[in-house]
Structures are given as C-alpha cells and as structure tokens.
Amino acid sequence: MAYNLLKGKRGIITGALDSNSIAWKVAEKAHEEGAQFVLTNAPIAMRMGEINGLAEKTNSKIVPADATNVEELTHLFTESQQILGGKIDFVLHSIGMSVNIRKKIPYTELNYDYYQKGIDVSALSLHKMLAVAMKLDAINEWGSVVALTYMAAQRTFPFYTDMADIKAMLESISRSFGYHYGVTKKVRINTVSQSPTKTTAGTGIKGFGDFFDYAQSIAPLGNASAEDCANYCITLFSDLTRMVTMQNLFHDGGFSNTGVSDLVMNKIGITE
Numbered sequence: 621m622a623y624n625l626l627k628g629k630r631g632i633i634t635g636a637l638d639s640n641s642i643a644w645k646v647a648e649k650a651h652e653e654g655a656q657f658v659l660t661n662a663p664i665a666m667r668m669g670e671i672n673g674l675a676e677k678t679n680s681k682i683v684p685a686d687a688t689n690v691e692e693l694t695h696l697f698t699e700s701q702q703i704l705g706g707k708i709d710f711v712l713h714s715i716g717m718s719v720n721i722r723k724k725i726p727y728t729e730l731n732y733d734y735y736q737k738g739i740d741v742s743a744l745s746l747h748k749m750l751a752v753a754m755k756l757d758a759i760n761e762w763g764s765v766v767a768l769t770y771m772a773a774q775r776t777f778p779f780y781t782d783m784a785d786i787k788a789m790l791e792s793i794s795r796s797f798g799y800h801y802g803v804t805k806k807v808r809i810n811t812v813s814q815s816p817t818k819t820t821a822g823t824g825i826k827g828f829g830d831f832f833d834y835a836q837s838i839a840p841l842g843n844a845s846a847e848d849c850a851n852y853c854i855t856l857f858s859d860l861t862r863m864v865t866m867q868n869l870f871h872d873g874g875f876s877n878t879g880v881s882d883l884v885m886n887k888i889g890i891t892e
C-alpha cells in the first residue's frame with residue numbers, strides 16, 4: 621500500500637546493483653511513494669546492465685559516478701538537479717566494498733592498500749557526497765540523507781574484519797556532517813543499521829549464511845528484509861521524521877538489544 625509519502629520529492633539513489641540490493645528496493649518503494657529520482661552506481665557496476673530495467677520500471681534516469689571521485693560526484697549532483705528540475709530532497713548512500721573481505725583476509729593480517737580502498741569507497745564517499753552537495757547547495761532545506769551501516773561498528777563480529785572499522789567511520793561522518801549541514805541548511809543525516817541481508821555485498825562475507833541464521837534466531841522479530849529496510853528509509857526521507865538527525869538507527873528486528881534468546885539456548889542445549 622502506498623501513502624504518497626514522497627510525492628513531489630526529488631532524490632538520488634546510489635548502490636542498486638541487482639534486484640537483491642537494498643537500494644533496488646528503496647528505488648521501487650520511492651517510486652511507489654511518488655518520488656522522482658536519479659539512479660547512480662560506479663561505472664564498472666553498470667556493465668552488468670541490470671540497473672537499466674530498474675530505471676525503466678521507475679521512470680528514472682541513470683547518471684554513473686564512482687563515489688570516490690569528487691569530479692564525478694559533482695557531475696552527479698549537477699546533472700541530477702537538471703534532470704529532476706530542482707534541488708534534491710533525499711539521498712540514499714548504499715555503498716559498501718571491502719577487498720580484504722572479498723579476499724577473505726583475516727582482521728589481524730589486513731592488507732593496508734585494500735583497507736584504504738575500503739575506507740575510501742565505503743566511508744569517505746559519504747563525506748565527499750555531502751561536501752559536494754553542500755558546495756553546490758544542491759539539497760533543499762529539510763532534505764534527508766540516509767547511509768546504510770551494520771552493527772559491527774559497535775560490537776565485534778570477527779568475520780566483518782575491516783568493514784567494522786569502516787562502518788564506525790561512516791557513522792561518525794554522518795553525525796559530524798549532520799551537525800554542520802543541520803545548522804547551515806537544516807539537512808538531516810542518519811545511518812540505518814540493517815540486519816544481515818542476502819545481497820551481493822552481504823553474501824560475500826565469510827560464513828554469512830550461518831550468521832544470517834544466528835541473527836534470525838536471536839532477533840525477536842527475526843531479520844529485517846531488504847524490503848523492510850526500504851520502507852524504513854522511505855519514512856526517513858519523508859516529512860514525518862523531520863526532526864530526526866545525526867542518529868544511528870537500528871533496523872534489525874530487535875537483535876541489537878537482545879542478549880540471548882530461548883531459541884539459541886535450546887539450539888545449543890542449555891535449557892532447564
């Protein structure tokens with residue numbers, strides 16, 4: 621059911637790689653809720669071509685941009701305002717990549733070139749986007765920026781290796797920039813800390829399937845799906861949450877506040 625929550629709003633949605641991507645679901649929901657937006661991804665990801673189908677379905681244009689490249693981001697924000705006919709109201713940062721994770725390198729033996737690449741792609745890209753948008757004055761007052769993160773920023777999940785540190789940085793950038801963009805332009809910036817989700821980035825993590833089942837057994841509501849995450853992002857882009865900024869918002873079915881569940885106790889045989 622749609623509520624027209626984003627009617628008349630203009631957005632930029634990063635990170636839709638295929639139909640499993642969280643950004644893909646956000647684009648579908650934003651379209652249902654009446655938004656117009658530009659889709660973007662790294663030029664290399666475009667080669668797979670799946671994004672064209674999403675653009676057609678949501679009546680949107682695609683502007684490629686490597687999120688680590690300030691020139692390309694400047695082009696993205698300039699071009700998007702032209703395409704959409706005005707300033708931007710919402711931005712989804714849905715970008716994550718760790719070469720160390722891809723290559724299954726343990727945390728204590730990280731490759732530092734890969735580590736820096738991960739920081740640039742997955743955390744600094746948010747700072748770069750916001751700095752470009754601010755310089756161009758491309759985001760409307762009360763605009764909303766959401767970046768996706770994971771709870772390994774607060775608690776240790778060994779398999780998440782360097783991405784844990786990188787997500788901590790992403791969340792810090794969101795808070796710090798949230799202050800500066802808030803006082804100057806009333807632009808809101810939040811991170812959504814999502815449950816493990818079966819996407820390309822998610823399933824690339826060693827032992828992801830087992831951990832997905834573990835989280836499912838702990839969270840009282842179970843794991844939040846990509847579609848649930850999209851619904852939550854839509855509320856954050858809407859005017860219904862206009863005083864929410866600089867927050868890290870857990871969207872995980874209660875996982876983050878649960879110590880242990882009866883289900884897990886039963887599974888490991890520790891029951892009365």
Ligand SMILES: NC(=O)c1ccc[n+]([C@@H]2O[C@H](COP(=O)([O-])OP(=O)(O)OC[C@H]3O[C@@H](n4cnc5c(N)ncnc54)[C@H](O)[C@@H]3O)[C@@H](O)[C@H]2O)c1
Pocket residue numbers: 634635636637638640641642643661662665685686687688713714715716717741768769770813814815816817818819820821822823
């Ligand atoms: N899947 C999970 O379990 C999970 C859980 C919590 C948070 N997240 C976060 O959600 C976000 C989206 O990931 P996803 O799970 O939908 O996976 P995904 O693989 O579908 O999306 C990641 C996207 O990042 C893009 N990207 C990589 N390098 C880029 C660059 N240089 N410039 C622009 N885009 C680039 C990829 O092309 C891809 O579209 C990520 O930040 C991820 O860390 C995922």
